Amino acid sequence: MPWLLLLSILCGIDSSNPSEGILNGLTVLTTAPPAYAPRLHCHLINAGAKVVPCPTIETLALCSDQDISELKQAVNDIQSYNYVAFTSRRGIQALFQHDQRGVLKEAFSKQTPCVIALGADAEALVANHGVEPGSVLVPETPTPQGIVDLLKQKHYQAQETTKIRVLCPVPKVVGLTEPSVVPSFLRALQDAKFEAVRLSAYETRWIHPGLLTDIAIDKLKKGQVDVIAISSTAEVEGLQRLLAATNVGVKVVAHGTVTAKGAKSLGLRVDGISTDSSSFAGMVHAIAKCLGRQ
Template sequence: MDKNKNKEEKKTDKNSKTGMVYLTGAGPGDPELLTLKAKTVLQEADVIVYDSLISEEILSYAKDGCEIIYAGKRSSNHSLPQYSINELLAEKAKENKVVVRLKGGDPYLFGRGGEEAERLFKDAIPFEIIPGISSSFAVPAYAGIPLTHRDYASTVAIVTGHEGEHKEKSTINWDKLSGADTIVILMGHKNLDSIAKNIISSGKDKDTPCAVIQEGTTLNQKAAAGTLATIKDEADRHGLKSPLILIVGNVVKLRDILNWFEKRPLSGLKVMVTRAEGQAGTLIHRLKRLGAFVMNLPLIKAVKGGSNIDRAKIHEAIKNIKDYDYIIFTSVNGVSGFFDEFFLKGLDARSLFGKKIISVGKVTSLELKKYGIVPDIIPSEFSQTGIINIIKDTELKGKKILFPQALKINAELPEFLISRGAILENLPVYETVIPEKSKEEIYEIFSSLITTKGNGAKRVHKNIGLPNDLSLSSFVVSFTSYSTVENFVNLAEGIQKGLLKRITGSGVKFASIGEKTAKYALGFGIKSDIISKDVNIDSLVDGIVDFYRKNKI
């Protein structure tokens, strides 16, 4: 046998290897309803082909370098026709890539997943189906409507409200479907009036309770209830649009007592979270659980080792670490910025023996523990003021104190230490910049306040990830530090001179963490409607809830 020929054949086989396609359900809209398996394949994918109702949060699971292709279809507006999507999946798989076809709901329930699977089978391309939570039952559940109930319904029918455009006439047998106790119609907005009339003409009482739900399970969810005779008018009166689900049956009567999603304390409220990138998780989680629509727009991005950071100075401080009596940390970035350099020099926690470590609070302390450091002092008030209060009776004269920090910080603590005779080494280990994406989104949010020569700016949302209703009277901007205040002001005035004044006079509410942040904001003309009692995230959230308990959203 010719060994060289055999090697060449093996090489050819390897190059012609086919990849894998996962036809994946993304669920009904709420990113937390994505399945674990769907998340896993998204993180492994080389290519993601996604539909119009997929949130940015779900797409964020994609790995760096993943090719993300939009293939959305909304009613008659198709970015890619179905046959082109089928060919695209096959083409990408033949490039030996892991492909995720990401669909709203479930791929095999009115998702055309069957057609895509048939195309893959034709070319012997391996595929798997990852079911998703279907909007057919998830959306009614979020609207307080169980599809079955011992007193009301034992049978359920699920119907498409938008049949294939290639059909000359409808193939839906309404006469048989009308016998079901509960009927769920998906994608029915365009044909809502004719659907209701078909169900009535097939035997359902015109007074049968109905509900229509727009963008169910998301924080854009809106709903209206009525009867078969009135539901089209109710949907129009509430301004409901696609994507929309219609539920017909007596189970709709239960909505009045079982509607939990729309009755949470902060439902209808939009909150801009401005904390630094990667540090807003706790705040976002709590606000979402309470029903708020959270826009994560960090106004701070920590940059370590930038051109403005003097690494030689950091290395000199580390070299002389034995000379310091105290080391103070007031941020997560201060901890990582210092210890990343510290450990690179071959040192470890033993080098800090005898030093008093001061941490501003719980989150900073948790970051210290990652490096094997347990702080000696943590104030009850998580702020520079809290540190001052806890060490104000300590003899500091002649004590050498190292303070790893941002390039620009609040001078309150440094001034106190120097006034008490301490020998202070302010050590910038990172600087903060404004993320570009936040600049763009803040422009979009406040575009209605931006004066133009024409009729004003028009907002165009890229996908379902942003709120449809951006009424500024139900909008809160949160400030968690001096930097978030200052960067917000600079962004607003950078977009258009005078925009800040228009924002503060538009009905937007402002929530500040602690009196000092509120006072700093007031210096720019921003009056805080909500001021947390304590300087921590839980207190800030409690303050927002208390405010809207007294003031209707």
């Protein structure tokens, strides 16, 4: 496919990369949405894998006028929150896209409110949106629960007279079962006595079958795929819809423990888990270990 060839050229080959060649000869089917699949594909290609893209979900801008209005209002009222907790890079992009007055960069750099991001998403806030280095709080564990733990630690001995408000830009799931990760995150914040404010920042939808998915599923059914790489629970449901089955027939590696838990809850066997969910680099080593390359 021309675009996949272009991606491999753009990724380049880093001879100093210790993962280079570790996946030589392997075919990896990915289910990540087009919005962030290229980041995963670059890691896989640089490790020598052949990538078969099979996006089972897509992340889109909000559709309804009410959702868009609420998003813009949240941006304009950003200083009424004590924290903004991002659980995805797509949520970051959505907020900045609706920042008509340019208030976010200044607010986050001054930590009014404090901004929290997971793993490599914190670097993206600095590199892509100009937030001051050092202004972004990064949980030790790059998961939504890691955000909760960080906030509990910061406010363990505090005697606030008003409730700490945490804005949570999360996806609005359309046409799929909402994975438990977001409701569990919001509930954990509330249980810790924080005021968790849910904000629909973008939409997650199932991708209906098309040429790309047809080719990928055909390769899978013909035994031409060595492993499937999944990066979210919603992708699993999307894949199961495409296959009309729970069993995918090959080994599955999940990006992080949260994704693995969600996949298992949908009846999917998970054979490997990336222990580094802060970036997609960990997926290369998880796949290599799962297939006996390490």
